[in-house]
Amino acid sequence: MTRMLIIGPPGSGKGTQAERISERLGVVAISTGDIFRANVKGETPLGVEAKKYMDAGDFVPDSVTNKMVRDRLGEDDVDGGFLLDGYPRTTAQVDYLDGILATGEQKLDVVLQLTADDEELVTRLLGRAKETGRSDDNEAVIRHRLDLYHGQTEAVVAKYAERGILTQVDGIGGIDEVTDRVMQAIKAAQSA
Numbered sequence: 689m690t691r692m693l694i695i696g697p698p699g700s701g702k703g704t705q706a707e708r709i710s711e712r713l714g715v716v717a718i719s720t721g722d723i724f725r726a727n728v729k730g731e732t733p734l735g736v737e738a739k740k741y742m743d744a745g746d747f748v749p750d751s752v753t754n755k756m757v758r759d760r761l762g763e764d765d766v767d768g769g770f771l772l773d774g775y776p777r778t779t780a781q782v783d784y785l786d787g788i789l790a791t792g793e794q795k796l797d798v799v800l801q802l803t804a805d806d807e808e809l810v811t812r813l814l815g816r817a818k819e820t821g822r823s824d825d826n827e828a829v830i831r832h833r834l835d836l837y838h839g840q841t842e843a844v845v846a847k848y849a850e851r852g853i854l855t856q857v858d859g860i861g862g863i864d865e866v867t868d869r870v871m872q873a874i875k876a877a878q879s880a
């Protein structure tokens with residue numbers, strides 16, 4: 689049973705690595721970005737609300753995101769553990785997640801931070817824009833998302849560092865190479 693978070697700036701490879709960790713550890717990967725995008729695509733009320741923020745590279749309001757995550761974490765497939773990708777991104781979300789977990793007397797085992805410098809991230813995301821056409825992958829919006837990461841999500845990372853459960857992994861390199869680093873880091877954290 690593993691309960692984990694993967695945190696990193698946009699373009700750091702969270703989604704790619706989360707999928708691999710999920711397969712290897714047999715835990716369900718939950719990406720708030722993917723859930724929002726599925727709702728945008730399906731034109732649900734949640735999607736219609738979220739789209740306004742996502743297209744601008746802004747965070748969807750905490751009240752909306754928190755409720756969505758609470759509902760998702762209540763589903764049956766989460767019983768064997770989870771890996772959250774893209775949440776929490778604000779310190780208010782950290783507090784909210786603490787509340788959800790405390791209710792079930794659960795605790796986080798590992799928080800992984802994937803690191804990469806801004807120029808590498810912008811290059812990657814502009815490349816991804818050509819392939820996937822994600823509506824928030826244009827340079828101005830990418831820079832804004834990076835600003836929010838530095839301005840808000842780094843404070844989230846600091847909180848977990850204070851708790852002694854943060855593990856940093858260098859996200860620069862080939863996908864397999866990064867996966868090897870990630871799996872080693874998880875092992876080391878779990879035996880610590």
Ligand SMILES: Nc1ncnc2c1ncn2[C@@H]1O[C@H](COP(=O)(O)OP(=O)(O)O)[C@@H](O)[C@H]1O
Nearest residue numbers: 698699720721741742746747748753774775777
């Ligand atoms: N925890 C969250 N809080 C607020 N907004 C979120 C959260 N997770 C995802 N979003 C919204 O979805 C968008 C895309 O998220 P995501 O796919 O995780 O992007 P990336 O991994 O490129 O940073 C974000 O820019 C934001 O608008």
Ligand SMILES: [Mg+2]
Nearest residue numbers: 702703721774
């Ligand atoms: Mg992602």
